[in-house]
Each structure stands twice: as C-alpha cells, then as structure tokens.
Amino acid sequence: MIFQPLTAGLLALCSSTFTSASVIPPLANQGVLNYADHANTAHDIDADSVTRPSWFTSTLMARRLLALSPNGVISTTFPSQIPAWSRTPAEVAGLPxxxxxxxxxxxxxxPEYLSHGDNGDPTILALRIATTFRNTAAGSNLSLEIDWWDHLSEAGAVYPGLPPSPAALPRITLFGYLDPLPELSGIAAVNLEKCFLRSHPDAKYWLPGTPGSPHASFWARLVVTQVYWIGGFGDVQQIGWMNVTEWKGIRRDGSLAGVGDGRGWEDVRLPGEKHPAHGAL
Incomplete structure (x- = not known):
C-alpha cells in the first residue's frame, strides 16, 4: 500500500501504539513527508542520512529536555463535586x-535523606491558591508536559524536505503523583532555592517562608511513574512509552550500573543545541 506523503507523516506523528517493544519498520519502508517545494534550503537534510535514535538515546534526550526546561503544563482534574462556596463553576466538575x-x-x-538520587523527579514550587495544587489536594492525578518547541528558530529544519516545524521537535509527558517536601532550613533550603532561582529569579518573592509573600507556597516534586515520549515525526524519531528504569537510572554525567550503555544526558544534544550545552546548569 502506498500512502500519500501527508497521510503517512500524520500517521507516524499521531500513532499512540509505538512502544520501546514495538516493531517499527525502517525508514526505507515508510512514507516520508515531501515538502521539498517549501523547504528552507539553508537547512535541507538528506533523507538517506536520517536514522531513528535508539530508545536509550531517546531517553537520554528526554532527561536532557527535563534538565533544560524551566516550565511545563501540569494537567489535573477538578473534583467531581464543586463545593457550594467555591467560585469555580459547577459545570467544570470532573473536567481536566x-x-x-x-x-x-x-x-x-x-539532602541525601530526602533526595531521590537525581532520578528525574522534577521539583515544583507550588502555590496553595493555584488551581493545579487545589486540584491535587482534592485528590486529582496529574501529568506534566514539557517540550522543545520554543527552540524552533535554533533548531531549524530537522526533517527531510520539511520547513522548520514545531511538530518535528521533541516533547514528553510525565505521569506520577505530587510529593510535598518537608520544610527545609539552613544549607538545604539555600541550595534548593539557589537551584530553582537559577531558572526563575522572579520566584524569590513567593518562595516558602518569604516575609510579605503574596501567596503561601511549598516545595514539592512530581514522582515520575510513567513517561510518554514524542521525539518528532515517527519515521525518524521514537514515539511511545519509555523504560522507567532507564529514566530513573540516568544522571548528568553517566548512568547507574546496568542502565543503557553508561552515557548520561550530558552526552546528547537536543535539536539546535550547540556544544557545549546552552548556559550553565
């Protein structure tokens, strides 16, 4: 069967059935999007030179994406019954x-007694008044989506014959649960604040315990239980559920014994990145 180029590309992009255990046909056996008439010739890519990265390399890229991302979209659901005193419309009960x-x-x-060993559980500065954390306090599940789409101008065209496209850039969704951290003091609090403020200097005004803060806040982390990855278009990138053991075993400069080939997320680059990585981490 011969697919029209656009249909084949969309099927590759939208499929939700690919997993690390799936049998994915090689690039030569798949339809390749053909937008040559509209391509940015400065970024033209030879389709024959494109190969799909391994699942472990993709997991390294996913961990790097987390490390370089200052924000993401957290999805929760409203309680099934909205309290009568709430200003939230009753019609959104149970909706995401x-x-x-x-x-x-x-x-x-x-601190060692509190850390999960730098295993890919992102830290979150939670505001008690925020809808996201009011929903989790009421028992909602949550997921976190982060992506590389803001780097389109740096990445340029990354797919053969296609102009620069956000859909060709990676994104992940992390599933898990919110784990509030205990109140920190001394050097532990200073270190966490320094790490977080490196990406969010404005957040110093609503850090936990800040005098005169407009909002009450607390530190939490998303304990990751599942990871869904879309590396880009499915004929040149992996799409599907990642190996959580590999996700949790990867570190910046290497991986735990028995995890992958020993590389860390510093050994890969995301589309458009230069060597070394952007900024100091």
Whole structure:
C-alpha cells in the first residue's frame, strides 16, 4: 500500500501504539513527508542520512529536555463535586485543566535523606491558591508536559524536505503523583532555592517562608511513574512509552550500573543545541 506523503507523516506523528517493544519498520519502508517545494534550503537534510535514535538515546534526550526546561503544563482534574462556596463553576466538575507551572531539575541537590538520587523527579514550587495544587489536594492525578518547541528558530529544519516545524521537535509527558517536601532550613533550603532561582529569579518573592509573600507556597516534586515520549515525526524519531528504569537510572554525567550503555544526558544534544550545552546548569 502506498500512502500519500501527508497521510503517512500524520500517521507516524499521531500513532499512540509505538512502544520501546514495538516493531517499527525502517525508514526505507515508510512514507516520508515531501515538502521539498517549501523547504528552507539553508537547512535541507538528506533523507538517506536520517536514522531513528535508539530508545536509550531517546531517553537520554528526554532527561536532557527535563534538565533544560524551566516550565511545563501540569494537567489535573477538578473534583467531581464543586463545593457550594467555591467560585469555580459547577459545570467544570470532573473536567481536566492544563496550566503552565514553574519546574526545575533540582532533586540532586536535596539532602541525601530526602533526595531521590537525581532520578528525574522534577521539583515544583507550588502555590496553595493555584488551581493545579487545589486540584491535587482534592485528590486529582496529574501529568506534566514539557517540550522543545520554543527552540524552533535554533533548531531549524530537522526533517527531510520539511520547513522548520514545531511538530518535528521533541516533547514528553510525565505521569506520577505530587510529593510535598518537608520544610527545609539552613544549607538545604539555600541550595534548593539557589537551584530553582537559577531558572526563575522572579520566584524569590513567593518562595516558602518569604516575609510579605503574596501567596503561601511549598516545595514539592512530581514522582515520575510513567513517561510518554514524542521525539518528532515517527519515521525518524521514537514515539511511545519509555523504560522507567532507564529514566530513573540516568544522571548528568553517566548512568547507574546496568542502565543503557553508561552515557548520561550530558552526552546528547537536543535539536539546535550547540556544544557545549546552552548556559550553565
């Protein structure tokens, strides 16, 4: 069967059945989007030179995406019954809502008794008044979506024959639960604040315990239980559920014994990145 180029590309992009255990046909056996007439010739890519990265390399890229991302969209659901005193419309009971929140990859600087070993559980500065955290307090599940779409101008065209396209850039959704951190003091609090404020200097005004803060806040982390990855278009990138053991075993400069080939997320680059990585982490 021969697909029209656009149909084949969309099927590759939208499929939700690919997993690390799936049998994915090689690039030569798949339809390739053909937008040559509209391509940015400065970024033309030879389709024959494009190969799909391994699942472990993709997981390294996903961990790097987390490490470089200052925010993401957290999705929760409203309670099935909205309290009568609430200003939230009763009609949204049980419905999902996605809101962008500040995050940072700071677990590795937490005290040893508290850290999860820098295993990819993002740190979140939670405002008690915010809808996201009111929903989790009421028992909602949550997921966190982060992506590389803001880097389109740097990445340029990354797919053969296609002009620069956000859909060709990676994104992940992390599933799990919110784990509030205990109140920190001394050097532990200083280290966490320094790590988080590196990405969010404005957040110093509503850090936990800040005098005169407009909002009450607390530190929390998303404990990751599942990871869904879309590396780009499915004929040149992996799409599907990642190996959570590999996700949790990757570190910046290497991986735990028995995890992948020993590389860390510093050994890969996302589309458009230069060597070394953007900024100091």
């Amino acid at each position: 809502i996605g809101l962008r929140e500040y995050i940072a990859d700071c677990d590795g600087i937490l």
